[in-house]
Amino acid sequence: MALNHSSPSVPELVHSLSLELWPQSPFSKAVSEAAAKSKASKDQLLDLAVCSLNAFLQQNYIGPPLAFDAYSIFSGAADNNDRFSSNCIAELETDSEAAYSHAEVAHLLILSLALLNYLGSTTSDKVVSKWLARALMVHQSLLSAPASTLHDQIFSSLAASMPSDSSRSSHETIEYFLEVARASIYYSYDSRAVQALKDAQEASGLEYKLTGVKAVRTKYQQREFANLVVLARSNSDQVKGSTQVSVLPAALPLNSDMLLEAPRYLNVEETTNDSEKIDDADGDESVPSALMEEDPNSPSVLADIDSCILLLTQYRIRSVSPSNNPLTTEEVLAYISRIVSSSTGVQDSPYVSGKVNWTIFSRALWERSVLESNSAKTVERGTLQLASLVDELGIASASTAVVHTDAVAAPVEDRLKYIHFLPLLPRWKMDLALATQYLSLGMLRSAQEIYGRLNLPIENALCTAAAGNQNEAVEILETYLHTPHVDTPRAWSVLGDITQKPEYWERAWQEGKYAVAKRSLGEYYFKAGNPEQCIVHLADALKINPLNRQAWFLYGCAGLESQQYELAAEGFTRCVSMDRDDAKAWSNLATALLHMGQQSGAENLKSKESLSALAEACRLNQDDWRLWSNLIVVAAKLENWATCLRGVVRLVELRGDKEGEGALDLGVLRVLVQALVSDKFSGDQNGADPEKKQSFFERQAIKLITERVPHLVTRTPELWMLVAKVEQWRKRPWAALETYEKMFRLAVAEFESDETSETKWKSAVDSCSMLVDAYTNLGDMPGRLSSGDASQVVCKDWKWRAKTSVRSLMSKGKRIWDDSEGWDRLIDMRDDLK
Incomplete structure (x- = not known):
């Protein structure tokens, strides 16, 4: 049975088997022919296949570097290693999915795959099937997307490698289910992954529970x-196999003035007794009795295979959960922290060697760091930990980050x-993740160095340009464009982005119908104030990729700018069909529909569609007062009073505290009040509705006019008049009269602030x-506390109050306005009250 052999045994195996491999294309064919002619046994060929696969993994995934020249181990070595390597990478392309172009020693993976395929065709050994499935997963990890051919081969090989019930050991069973779970997670088979993880847990004897425990997180x-x-x-039998001390990468401390290194938990039993538990995914709240003794502050050491189960579980959770979801982050961190915190068994000592495997611990640290780098409180530790783990591979290759010569490499x-x-996590993906983190923090030079090491000139040029060295970025791209490449159109497009010269985008379109270049041209002409030309280029881009929402949005904006409203409506309709949560697209769609509604014969229909679009925009962005203002106008136009009222109420909530009565549209309030009082009031004088016949619109409109508006009025007397009108309609004459008095006092105060203003005098x-009319009509009506008593009226001395009000205003306006029309009206009112 082939085991995890050390990779330096590959040259010895090749030599001992007398395999004369002539590195030609296709290399897999040469390997298969050499294996068929070889006198080596099946076990010897399997050993070579396994060791070749391990050598490839060592060079590209885990380090340290190979101690032998992988190109000179065969008697028929290639004359040109670079060309041979390129041919091998091209040979790994599957289902039109290209392999990573800078993978090293790719011929070792092909050697392993070819030998395993050859052995699989000549024998039905379960061990061969197991290693073939592993090699195929490595092959899949090199591709940019899942390949159906590899998918079928992987799952068929896994099925063929299933241990028999009579012969399989517990460890073999756990390994099998873990590999099934890993493949299922990669190919998004969630139910299959859940079942495989459950089977692995049962075979291992691992007991675990995601629950809630009281804790403090800050100092x-x-x-x-x-x-x-x-x-x-873990099961005690499993732990016995994981007691040896391993060399681990350093787990960096948090060094925070606020946060603790790890949450400090209360006793689990105490939390359970207080019923402070959190439901798990299965809805089972009970904590197994065996776990009640677990102390979260000092957890027991897990068996390595059980740590793999927990790690795969958090990968599965992330694969089926929304990205950047806080609840998902907390759940995933709980699984990762269990592995990290138990790896050393010593709190406050993150640098000591621990009882956990190097790969498991480094992967847990990596996943924790990725999550922490997205939080402002832990971004420093997260970023430094990412760099530290990349440095661990720096021991393996000069193409990664800074090499630590004093570091101790794990075997x-x-x-x-x-x-x-x-x-599988290739080292170049780790480097790219670190570069992306550097970019997000503005560390452009550091990101640029990584892109340079990874031989990614386009990304390198983008970083160089972002750092302010535009000429250097242009030089990088021009050098790259001297020879043809697969991504030459993208390079021309990026050159256009840096220089803002349209001819480069045109060249990118000519080279390969690169839709991004056309989108860039559209943006260029839109900013230049040429929406017609923008529409032409965006139309070309959308023919290539009609699912680009940003292009449709700009297409719609260009339509609005050029007054092509049908075109604009099409663009924004496409946007909202792809993302119904785009509030800006809904708002712009409403604008386009409103303009279309101005055309003859389409007014009512388009206005209704516009109102629906505005309502959706307001639902998605409830804090944008401009959206609500537009909604109010359109709803009032359509006499949709319920929607209009909702908009006015929301506008008051958003702007009332800062703007006061400026948050109110007097014209809209007029029509709302008119719509309200046009029907008979359904309640009694106290607003009660014993028969429950009062409509929602009536209740909300009364609340707005009689409760919210009075708190906002500061300058406009007519607002008080509207309140009084509603109070009178509600059969509350005493409240209406009080409101008329407030209206008069405000009008007089406004007049006194500028006695020369004719408008304020007339007001x-x-x-x-x-007010005089109100005294006359309401004064003798039953008062608030009348209860059938005729002597209890709204205002007994209403005539005296009316005379006093007229005389007061006459005394204030006599000096300037004694010969005006308003003065004559006051005289008439005074005479009528005698």
């Missing part, structure tokens, strides 16, 4: 809150032991006239 926190935590305990055997039970006279 000054006085009160405990529930935190997600994974309580886990290759330890790094390879569990690599086939976890999702004061009008208010006085309405």
